[in-house]
Amino acid sequence: MAEEIDFDAILSKYRADPYEYAEIYASQTGVVNFKVEEGSSVNCTSGEWQQIPGSPLFEITRERNTKLIAARINGTISSIRTDLEGQFVEAGEKLLTIRHPLKKKEVIENILKEVLYLFPAPERAKYFFSLDIQSRIEKRGTKALAIKPGDEIIIMSLMKRDTPIYYSGEAGVIHSVYFTPGVSMDQGQALIGICASDKLPLIQKVITRVKADWDKLVDPVHAEE
């Protein structure tokens, strides 16, 4: 992790372009039929249990098996490969880009993700803290919870099969928790963000600075939490 952060450079980047660009690729080979066009607004998955699918982006059909791919982030279609409409594409082909307007909280999280060590989900599953870690969090909170490589920190639960997950990464304290117990996480998504104890003041500085400067940076639409 960097000892110092060039706040002005980072904030200028977000000031110039307060958006995240989500590139959407073909998840499998097949024939593509788009459901959106450039400039279309799309909504992400919603509902109390994340049960309402996002806006349909495209269908991909392989051997008469059609899959509908929906948006998982809200925003506007900023580019789309209309030349691939009705064409057979390989898995991994870039199909479109969603421009997502960032909120203050997301900017902070994005910056923190650059400076924290992120511990990823090994499989698509539900996660919860191990009993020992959970009781320590309840007593003292995550910020006072030091972990080191080899510690059993999280239980991965998939179809009533519980697998202890051992931490492998930099020793430090749990700064950010990105999962909610009982909510499925995709493989590779960050579960927790760790930082060395002595770097906590730097992290706090990031948060304070963004909170202070954000409203000056962007238009009111993006200024909400």
Next chain:
Amino acid sequence: MTAINSIHPAALHKYLWSHELLERKKSPHLPPPETILRYGAFVGSAIQCHASLERTMEHARRHIADSESQGISVISGTVILADTLIQSKGRFARSWHAPPGGLWGCMILADTFLSRARTLLPLALGVACCEAVRGLGIPEAHVRWVNDVLVRGQKLAGFLVESHRGLCHGEAFHLLGFGININNDSFPAELTGNAISLRRILDGPVDLPGFSLSFLAKLAWNIGLLCYEEERELHRWDGAGEQGNQAGHLLLDQWMKLSDTIGKKVLYGYDIQQKPLYEAVVTGINSDGALVMRLGDGTEIVEYGGELLYLETERTE
């Protein structure tokens, strides 16, 4: 002290290749039953019978550690049984009542599975138990997703699968924990009305070693199905990684036959006792064994883990 529930691998082997094989031959199966049984025959290759243990899962972990430290390979399919457990627990550190008379144990399974078989592994326990219970003439036994076995809306058996990595060599294992109420007939106050035993259902004692053989033989069969399907999937697989999952699966088919979950109105939660989340109607399970439900607003939701309570018939467990 000698264990009451004492069975030997040779007895299981004999049961498997005589009684179980004959039973399976009565049903028209696509593959020959001998093929399936050969895949699962490692189940119970070694069996430890104890009069009392604290927890069989913990004992299994110690067994793995001891074997590794002595340079001995752990026998995949090792079964650890105990007549009674002193500190047994269920998921989320829930207490588990394990007095003499029940079938309490754990099996050590080396993790040689591909992803889909690993995901479906917990289903094999519920299916094996439900088949063994129905074999006693109890057709009302059903599996509740994922693998609880209920009779008349009361819980007869529960299962817990924990993955474990050997500390010495990092070898991965699955520990398949099982607790089946057989001849134990008294339950703690908090379970009264929600738990049931075979003795109570049949109004008389059950041959515990005999039931243990039947359950383990059926577990061997169902794990054999997983292995057989894995081989079929590998043959079908063409590199895209999707096609295999869309084909049928013999273990899932059997689960569907034995389960009464589909169509039920349920309360769902990842920890149903501490934090129930929502009510829904179960509409199916998908090819990975995940539960497909319809919420009150008509939307569909798919869950890969968690627990259920049937709202029509059950009280809180």
